[in-house]
Amino acid sequence: MMLSSTNAKAKGNISSVFAHLGASTTKLDPRFVTLKKDICxxxxxxxxxxxxxxxxxxxxxxxxxxxxSSVIPEIHINDIKNNGGRLPDAVAALVKKRGCLVVRGLLDRTVAMQYKADIKQYIDNNRDVMVGYPQDQPQVWELYWTKAQAAARAHPHFDIATLAINQLWHGHPDTPIDLSKNLTYCDRLRIRVPGDENFALAEHVDGGSLERWEDPEYRKCYEEIFKGHWENFDPFDVTHRIEAEMDLYDAPGGCSMFRLFQGWVSLSDITPGGGTLRVCPLIKEQTAYYMMKPLLEDHKDQADFMGAWPGRCQDISATHHRPIIDTMVSLPTMQYGDGVFWHCDQVHAVEPKNEMKTEDSSVLYIPSTPMCRRNTEYLKRQRACFLAGITPPDFPGNNTEQHINERATPESLDTKQKIGMGLLPFSSSSLDDNSTPGQRQALKQHNDILGF
Ligand SMILES: [Fe+2]
Structure with a gap:
């Protein structure tokens, strides 16, 4: 198979993404005033x-x-398994309201502990070439290709959990997406030491910022909000998401894959206050709020979208988004192997400090990224990076793992891992009489794009 261009990004770390961590912002062009008036x-x-x-x-x-924290719905992985791979109706209804879900026992405790031990060893063995944020004492490592990450991303329980939550989404039968197949998105990891105050992420939303208004297709997802009927906004409709342009400015903060849910799995026992995730557990209302507010009468003549900057995350602040800030909650205590998933429009933050005395606050970032054209195209570029051992296309091009012999390679992956990484095709027998035209098209596109 051919190596495609990886369109490498500049060197850097996670602070390149966030205006509040020091990434530069610019004054918005006056054309954004016109855009506001066109929208509403x-x-x-x-x-x-x-x-x-x-x-x-x-x-x-x-x-x-x-x-x-108890408003965040949770379920044990065994209860999804025992329910035929679906969320029980009561849990599904809660996730649709809250936008997020804690999955207990996503990995066995011992498995999660072993992954962490392996990753720490990898870092120790190669500390001279490692980079992260902050540079002097990294808490978020620019690491993508450890064998533990490869194994976690393809763990069978990840399929069970993500495919269960994917089913909360829907689209037209012809929409070319397969919510029953996930591709592998290779993100980095966090090992946040006790007392750390550096890796504090203020409230924000990923998946672009200005793009939600500026891109005509992305904008369609929020049409009901712009029409003044936020109650009719459906956060779980994929129809206009799959071709939405989330990265108009090719910035380090842009995620090229369409993530239904962002997610992580815990490699520590993390209490509230332990530098954990915070979310606004009202997915419809919070999205309506930040999408609507810049368009209101008293703000419509200003070329300002309240925390949205080209190529940065959407910042959410007390100045502009008080009701969202007032309803943020931290995750409940997460144990080794517990996972969390949150909606791609969801406002989230990372607690300012890891207050735990001795325990680090560590996670592997693993989202839910279903099969569709956009995701397969990224997978192709990511595959090329994997084969070369360089940083995946969405991330700062440090390429620190290129010469590390113990990183994951095609030879170290099992069949399932290879399928997720686009090194082997999904079987066409995965389709049946109930498959939609959109699922069939997604699979055909997948195999065509990857050259199978
Ligand atoms: Fe984020």
């Missing part, structure tokens, strides 16, 4: 919609602040 011509309807949204936030805030 009658701001009075939007204002009425906004007023209803504020009332809804007030109502929900009481429950969220009273219950805290």
């Amino acid at each position: 011509k009658t701001t009075d309807v939007l204002q009425a919609s906004y007023d209803r949204l504020i009332s809804k936030f007030e109502e929900e805030k009481k429950e969220i602040q009273a219950k805290g």
Whole structure:
């Protein structure tokens, strides 16, 4: 198979993504004022919609602040297995409301501990070439090709969990996507030492920022919000997501794959306060809020999208997004091997400090990325990087693992790992009489793009 161009990005680390970690921002072009007016011509309807949204936030805030972390739905992996690979209806309804799910026992505790030990050894063995953020004492390592990461990404429980949550999404039968097949997205990892205050990520949203308004296809996902009917917005409709352009500015913060859910699996016992994830557990309302607010009458003449900058994440701040900030909650205690998944539009943050005295706060980032043209095209570029041992295309081009012999290679992968990485085809027998035209098209595109 041919190595395709990897379009390598500049060197750097995770701070390249975030304006609040020091990434540069620029003043927005006046054309964005015109864009606002094109999106919404009658701001009075939007204002009425906004007023209803504020009332809804007030109502929900009481429950969220009273219950805290326990509002985040959770399930044990065995309960998904025992339910035929589906979330029980009550859990599914909660995930649709909250946008996120904790999956207990995603990996066995001993497996997660072994992965971590292996990764730490890998770092120790190659410390002279390793980079991360912050540079002097990395907490987020620019590491993608450890064998432990390869194994975790293809762990059978990841399939079970992600395919269960993927089923919460829907689209037209002709939409070329297969929610029953996930491709492998190779992200980095975090080992956040006790007391660390460097890797504090303020509230933000990934998957682009200005692109949500600027790209005509991405914008369609939020049409009901712009029309003043946020209640009708369906966060789980893939129809206009699969061709949405999430990275118009080719910046290090852009994720080229369409992630239904971002996710991580814990390689520590992490308590609330232990430098863990925080989310806003109201997926429809919070999205409506940050999408609508820059378009309201009192802001519509300003070329400013409230925390959206070209090629950066969407920042969410108390200044502009108070109801969202007021409803943020930390994850409940996560144990070794527990996983969390959160919706691609979901506001999230990382607690400012790991307050745990002796335990590091460590995770492997692994999202849910279903088979569709966009994802397969990225997979092809990622495959080329994997074969060359260089950094995946979406990340700063440090290429630190290129000369490390103990990294994962095609020879070290099992069949399942190879399929996820695009080194072997998915079997056509995975389709049956119930498969949609869109699933069939997604598989054909996948095999064509990868040259099978
Ligand atoms: Fe993020």
